[in-house]
Amino acid sequence: MTNSKIKFKPVSPQIEALVREHGSQPQAVLEMLVELQTQHGILTREMLDDVARLLELPAARVYGIASFYSMLEVAETAQSFAMSKIRVCDGPVCWLCGGDVTSIGDAVRAEHPDWKVERTSCLGLCDRAPAVLVDNEQAGPVLAEKVSAILAGENVKSIDYSLPRPGEVRVTLAHAGKVDPDSLESALSVGAYQGLQAALKRTYEEVISEVENSNLNGRGGAGFPAGRKWRFVAAAARTPKFVVCNADESEPLIFKDRVLIDTNPHQILEGMAIAAYAVGASSGYIYIRGEYVSQAQRLERAIEQAERSGWLGENIAGSSFSFQVHIHRGAGAYICGEETALLESLEGKRGEPRVRPPYPPTSGYRNLPTLVNNVESFAAVPHILQRGANWYKNLSDNSAGGTKLYMLLGHVNRPGLFEAPFGLTLRQIINDFGGGLRPGSKFHFALCGGAAGTIVDESLLDTPIDYASAGKGISLGAGAFLVCDERVSPVAMLRELMHFFAVESCGKCTPCREGTRRAYDLLVCLAEGGGRPGDLEELARLASVMQAASFCGLGQSVHLPVTSALRHFENEFAAGIRS
Amino acid sequence: MPVHLTINDKPVQAHEGQTVLEAACAHGIVIPTLCYHKDLSPVGSCRLCIVEVDKLRGQVAACNLPVAEGLVVHTETPALVQSRRTVLSLLLQNYTDAGYTSHDGHTTEFEHWVRYYEARLPDGTSPAPRYPLDGDPNPFIWVDLNKCILCTRCVRACEEVQGRFVWGVGERGSYTRIIAGADTAMLEARCESCGACAAYCPTGALDHKLSIRQGEADRKVTTTCTYCGVGCQFDLNVKNGKVIRVTSNPNAPVNGMHLCVKGRYGYDFIHHPDRLTGPRVRRYLLEEGEKVLHGPAWDWVETDWNTALDITARKLAATRDHYGGSSIGVLTSAKCLNEENYLMNKLARQVLGTHNIDHCARL
CATH class of the missing domain: 3.40.30.10 (Glutaredoxin)
Known part of the structure; x- marks a missing residue:
């Protein structure tokens, strides 16, 4: 006897195989969806239902994940896909x-x-x-x-950063272009994994102290002292612990991590291994943004090489220390650069930031102690261990130690990436490193730090920039500087930034979800001269509410370009109001 | 361990593990909330319960701020009022009330705070609806996402109170919306129509479909559900002598806000013309005639309880005496209380002399 009302459809064997391969871990749901999308070009509701059933997750949660990430696409029915x-x-x-x-x-x-x-x-x-x-x-x-x-396949080569500019001090970029990024032998010939060897000869405590003494600040943008973070994780009682490398650089203007991965991937793995040794972790993850496919492949290749030669894996370099590194690909979400959102995403959830406290050092990945650092931070670590904290610290005559990667963009003669000490001024960045403004261009404004940075006028050209200079109105952030000449309107630039923030807001908290959208609508009108009286006040109010009341650091930082642009270019904004 | 803090210059004693919001609530200090509900895990996303704390940067959500010794908290500064008004006006941007009277005569939580903080849209216009008015074919739950403010109370109520995991959050940014299952109809997403999501909704985006456009109740009658022995309590919302809605009574000792589909929506029997309101017996029994399985003698006749019980007792006693106690079987009902079922057990075993007793809930 059959009941016609009961609909039963067996799960597709392909999805069953996928689940077997990933060990039916709910954490693997994001990876599985990415794989399904790669195979089929699209995700259908049926696939999502099958995945949900096999992983014993609610269908709503799987759909929530699939619709959250911009590289995943859900369609009503399967479409034929042969196209690119x-x-x-x-x-x-x-x-x-x-x-x-x-x-x-x-x-x-x-x-x-x-x-x-x-x-x-x-x-x-x-x-x-x-x-x-x-x-x-x-x-x-x-x-x-x-x-x-x-x-036809042209313009696909990345830019060559092998030649330093005059005045550059290269540490993490020292071997850029000089070693084959896909060869371990080549990396070893310039001293790869010697920092790790040096670390393994010392106690955990000595390694942490070395990093502390180097004044290495987290290079993701917030500048939190790396050594202090390491100490928190090392002091956390629970095990296992994890080391996570944040390679989700998704903020406009920022591309340094991509260059680091492309030029010297072993340097990053070595930094992670040193950190793992210091904090007592035995596994690590590199969370890399979904758009960096070739970079993820490069890292995977490097991990495989390092494991084969005993620089990663069990009993590294003959010691009792073991460390496995896994690559976790994101699927398109700026918010996943926020460390708690990154951890959520690593656990296969929507990339929504977590309530803090507790902080990741005590309760991170799978609620276990987790060290999260940026690619650039990890890349600096081997050099600190190899050449000493004092050498590194003294590279900069600043409270922040070492060197920083700077990304210079816009209307300068030589845009691109370079490495230099902290405390440069914008004028130095433009003239000494960027070859000055383009012929015929006159400095109008610069966006400093990153998309969530400060928009400055010429009054701040001579202010030394470091992690503390945000208080003076010019931020270092992740180290990007977009220089614009007078043909660019700061109102239009802010509109473009706000579009990014509105599209990339995770949607969890009201001020960021609705505030960025409202601010974008206002800026569209202002940029076209259709603003209304009161718009500027509303924009300023939205910025201050987003700063004060947003859930996470990303929402809170949206105010930076808004308030700084309104401060320096009020007239240009006011000109957008219809008279 | 007692923890001492100051809220709005008032010394407050709380205990470890409490949040600032809970400590304030316990001392009668009102902090506005939307996404928070005492039954649900706090997510801190609506940003209405923000407070200022001395020595802490920014405005922090009180719903997930743990109390700490010496904390100095302010809940109603001009900056907080400004932020709350802005947050509420931002929510109003996506809030379209189509004008039907859906709630039981009370303003919703959202409407309350909008009025309290005098929030309004910057240009005074009303946004265009983005979703269908009656967006789901569920027979009991009304879905009007035009009123949704994404507090996710429905998602958490479904997960944490009912354990069905029907609702979720889909998309992101300003396209974020509440979804059922893989963006399907609720019933396809394993919904049991318990209505918890509607009960916890602070805006009326999820509501009781049977009660839409039923207007305002004259009075509420707190009663105990007659469907089973659990003893859930709720409020019957009565208008002109007719039940138009059942609402959760948060003070119900057994069930709190929680109800099942029968308790919340199965109230149409109350006014149904077929409903029995007194005992009935077959006419031949009343007239003590011969048993005939058809015709007027087989008709049901309404009578009083004493007569009906006398006949029942007499017939049961005669059967026991003639055929023995084990010739009788007793089936009790899930609609009876534990105590009533206990008494039926006594009656069966001690008076009727049978152990043939069972309960419909085992079938």
Whole structure:
């Protein structure tokens, strides 16, 4: 006897196989969805239901994850997919460099009518703006009239940073372009894993003290002293502990981690291994943004090489210390750069930030003690262990020790990435390192730090920049500087930034979810001269509420470009109000 | 361990593990909330319960701020009022009330705080609806996401109170919305229609479908559910002598806000014309005639309790005496209380002399 009302559909064998492979871990749900999407080009509700059933997760949660990440796409029914997908960056830097989703999309479709064109938030290719992702291949610069060249496979080489600029002090970039990033032997020939060897000869305590004495501040943007964070994790009683490398750099203007991975991946793995030894962790994760496919592959290759030669894995270099590193690919979400959102995402959930306290050092990945540091921070660690805290500290004549990667963009003669001590002024950055403003350009404003940085006018050109200078109105953040000449309106720039924040807000808390959207709407009107009286006051009020009341650091930092731009360029904003 | 803190210049004693919000509540200090509910885990996302704490940067959510010795908390400064007003106006941007009277005569929590903080849309316009008015075919639960403020109380109520995991959060940024299952209809997402989500909703985005446009109740009658022996309590909302809605009574000792689909929505029997309101017996029994299985003698006749019980007692005693106690079987009801079932057990075993007794809930 059968009951016609009971619908039973067996789970697709393909998904069953996928679940077997991942060990039916709910934490693996994001990875499984990414894999399914790669295989099918799209996710259907049926697939989500099957995944939910096999992982014993609510269907709503799986759908919530699939719809959260921009690289995942849910469709009603399976579509035939033989086509490629081109993702066009509409971040502020690409916008400034003439990138335009519509015209690039039209040009692509003219050649390949069956291709899918999608807008996407910043791709982390700001030094190659305007940039696109052709399937998983990073390409740029690409302008509508030159799309054919891109589609033919040109402009896909990354920029060469092997030659230092005058005045550069290179530590993490020291071997950029000089070693083969895909060869362990090449890395070993320039001293890779010697910092780890030095660390293994010392006690945990000595390693932490060395990092503390080096004055290494976290390079993700907030500048929290790395040594202190390590000490918190080392002091946490519970085990196992984890080391997580934040390679989710998704903020417009920032691309340093990509260059570090592309030029010297072993340096990052070595830094993580030293950290793991110091805090007592035996496994680590690199959370890398989904758009960095070739970088993830490069890291995977490096891990495999290091494991084969005994620099990672069991009993490293003959010691009793073991450390495994896993790569975890994100799927498109700026918020996952926030460390607690990153941990949520690592656990296969929506990347929404967690309530703090507790902080990750005591309760992080799977609620266990976790050290989260940025790629650039880990990259500096081997050098500190190899050459000593004092050497590193004294590279900068500043309260922050060592060197920093600077990303210079916009209307300068030599944009790009360079490494230098802390405490540079914007004028030095532009003139000494960037070769000055482009011919015919006059300095108008610069966006300093990153997208959630400060917009400054020429009055701050001579203020030394470090982690403390935000108090003076110019922030270091993750170290990016976008210089704009007088043809660029700060109102339009702020509109582009706000578009990014509105699209990338996780949607958890009201001020960020609704505030960024409202601010964007206001800025669209102001930039087109259609603003209304009271708009500027509302914008300022929104900024201050977002700063004070947002749930996480990302929402709180949205106010920085708004308040700084309003302070320096009030007249240009006021000009946007319809008289 | 007692913890001492100061809230609005008033010394407050709390205990370790409490949040500032709980400590304030316990001392009669009102901090506005939307996403918080005492039955649900705090998420701190609406940002209405923000407070200022001396020596702490920014405005922090009181619902997940643990109390600490010596904490100095302010709950109603001009800056906080400004933030709350802004937060509420931002929520109003996506809030469209189509104008039906859906709630039981009370303003919703959201409406209350909007009025209290005089929040309004910056340009005074009303946003266009983004979702269908009656967005889900569920027969009992009304879904109007135009009124949703994404507090996620429904999601947590479904997970933590009912344990069904129907609701979730989909998309992100300003496109974030509440979804059922893999964005399907509620019933397809294993919904049991218990209505907990609607009971916890602070805006009326989720509401009781049977009660939409039923207007305002004249009075509320707290009663105990007749469906089973658990003894859940709730409020019957009565208008013109007719029950128009059942609402949770948060003070109900057994169930709190929780109810099942029968208790919350199965009240149509109250006014049903077929409902029995007194005992009935077959006419032949009343007239002490011969048993005939058809015709007028087989008809039901309404009578008084004494008559009905006398006939029952007489017939049971005769059966026991003639055929023996074990010829009788007793089936009791889930609608009876424990005590009533206990008495039926006594009656069966000691008076009727049978151990053939069972209960419908075992079937």
